[in-house]
Amino acid sequence: MAHPRDISLRQLRYFRAAAEMGQFSLAAASEHISQSAITAAVAQLEQALNVSLFERLPYGVRLTLEGHRFLERTRSILNAVQDAVSEPLSTGASISGTVRIGASYTVLGYYLPTVLMRFRRSYPDVEFDLQDMDRVSIENAVSSGALDLGLIIVSNSDPDLALNKAVLMQSKRQVWLPVDHPLMQAEKISLKDLEPLPYLMFTVDEGEASTNRYWQQCGVSPRVAFRTSSMEALRGLVANGFGVTVLSKMVFRHWSLEGRRLETRPLSDPVPDMELGLIWNEQSLVTPEARAVQQFLLHSV
Helix, strand or coil, rough: CCHHCCCCCHHHHHHHHHHHHHCHHHHHHHHHHHHHHHHHHHHHHHHCCCCEEEECCEEEEEEEEHHHHHHHHHHHHHHHHHHHHHCCCCCCCCCCCEEEEEEEEHHHHHHHHHHHHHHHHHHCCEEEEEEEEEHHHHHHHHHHCCCEEEEEEEHHHHCCCCCEEEEEEEEECCCCCCCECHHHCCCCCCCCCCCCCCEEECCCCHHHHHHHHHHHHCCCCEEEEECCCCCCHHHHHCCCCCCCEEHHHCCCCCCCCCCCCEEEECCCCCCCEEEEEEECCCCCCCCHHHHHHHHHHHHCC
């Protein structure tokens, strides 16, 4: 039996890719390696840990309870390694002050807290003034200097926006389904397959506008059964079979509040990724603490 000390960072990276993609073939493509390398890495991890990390299903793989727990630890390890090689070697103790950051609902809920926690390991004396705002308000506040930094869904923003902009994360949009839905067994799923089904529309962060945009580009329209700004309501409705939705992997969770399970499947259509990004005004980004946060986000995330 392999010993846990024999686990490598490469195996952890391959496991994370498989967990996030839900298919070994997609994980292999994302890592630019063979599928057999993903399969071998997962098998070696399962042997070393003496647990099953995935359930093998006809359409891909699904994390077990142990797999979910190990994924969270894996993300922490890989993030810590990335921080160690990306952050400045100084502790940052000499930098203090407050950084004004505007972020949208999705960014605040599913992205920013963990990233700022990592930042504080190196810069413990920097404080954050976080403001929950919509994209246009964030762009205006960054332009005027009222905010130091903005984090928005940049795929929704104007390409000609007169601000500095950088994409921090690309998150694939996938179909969300209850575990017993007939489409879970389908080899491929297209928006055309979803068109006759009741569609659950998430309205936050310009969700309806972006959804309609890529549906129309594919020549179909969703049959909207319910609109909501509550992610938990949407997750519960999907899990209980009231409809389907297409949302990014970043906001996906396997369980509804009442303990019902849901799953994701990839789309065969060329649906654009959700892009989360950072915006700033170079002229007003003058304090060392604001510059430290900006550099951390650009180089460590």
